[in-house]
Amino acid sequence: MGSGAAGTGPFKIVNFDTSTYSVRLEAFEQYWGGTPQIKNVLFRNNKDPQARFEALKSGQADIVDDLARNQWSEVTGDFRLVSFWAPNICYLGMNCKHEKTKEKAIREAIRLAIDQNELLPLYNNTARPNYSMLPQTFVEYDANYRAPGLLADMETRRTEAKKLLESAGALGREIKISHPKDDRPYLPGPSKIADKIKQQLNAVGFKAIANGVKNDEFFRQVSLGVYELILIGWMSDNGDPDNFYGPLTDGDDSGKPSFNNTSCSMDMKVHEMLRAAQLATDDATRISIYRNVERRLQEEVAGYVPLVNTQQAIALGKRIEGVVVDSLGMYYLSSAKFRK
Structure with missing residues (x-):
């Protein structure tokens, strides 16, 4: 993880912690495209593919990036797998x-x-x-x-x-x-x-x-x-x-x-x-x-x-929808929301 994170968009940085490999964001209410429906986002780095997958299944994580290939077939039911040929x-x-x-x-x-x-x-x-x-x-x-x-x-x-x-x-x-x-x-x-x-x-x-x-x-x-x-x-x-x-x-x-x-x-x-x-x-x-x-x-x-x-593949949890994944594998949360 780098340092001195900065950027513009629908979310703003609340905390950037290189010691725990985490970034916390919150919705930017003045964003020109409208305030996101999800108010808080936490990015956390975990190198253990099984731990990431377990977090998804338990609901501790709503999105898992770069899901291990031997886990793709296990994403079933209300969980969703977004796979694509990556650049x-x-x-x-x-x-x-x-x-x-x-x-x-x-x-x-x-x-x-x-x-x-x-x-x-x-x-x-x-x-x-x-x-x-x-x-x-x-x-x-x-x-x-x-x-x-x-x-x-x-x-x-x-x-x-x-x-x-x-x-x-x-x-x-x-x-x-x-x-x-x-x-x-x-x-x-x-x-x-x-x-x-x-x-x-x-x-x-x-x-x-x-x-x-x-x-x-x-x-x-x-x-x-x-x-x-x-x-x-x-x-x-x-x-x-x-x-x-x-x-x-x-x-x-x-x-x-x-x-x-x-x-x-x-x-x-x-x-x-x-x-x-x-x-x-x-x-x-x-x-x-x-x-x-x-x-x-x-x-x-x-x-x-x-x-x-x-x-590559991104796995989405049961409660989230509206996540957009582009051809470069980047995902956007501005239109994401939790299912009712």
């Missing part, structure tokens, strides 16, 4: 500067070895393979594009991956996958997903290790670039492709990669293309530019392996 991605970042992964052939071998379809059961089949840094919810996503070699069957891909490792003298190379210990909407059960990727890499000749780290250490690694491979993801908060490509693949005008660019590398041609997309006002032009950006990133940089785009 998110999970991907494997590959450090183009690290000694273990700086060779492009190594990164291409990693990409060939990973079978996204094998990850889907770990999401309770609430995810779909994704082949771009953009999620499939975006019109700029090119459903027909696959990075070089990915149209082949998995047996052929694994054989080609082994050849690349042999040519690079890297068979048996130890390689570490860093992943967070805590769940994220795009990464439920991070250790299980990392372990499956580890198995896939080992099948082509790597000696992969999955290393789970606490959030503080995980994001320290991201900021310093001290990792080889990193299992991570991103969620959009504005629905624009630049919200993905900018922070995740680009950098500044001097060529310095951005904080969240897990490839630790940037391509100045991509930088120019992204600036052109920002300035374009024609939809067809923007779509074309962003699709060409994806091609160049995968074919020239090869700094990430897209994995999946996922569904």
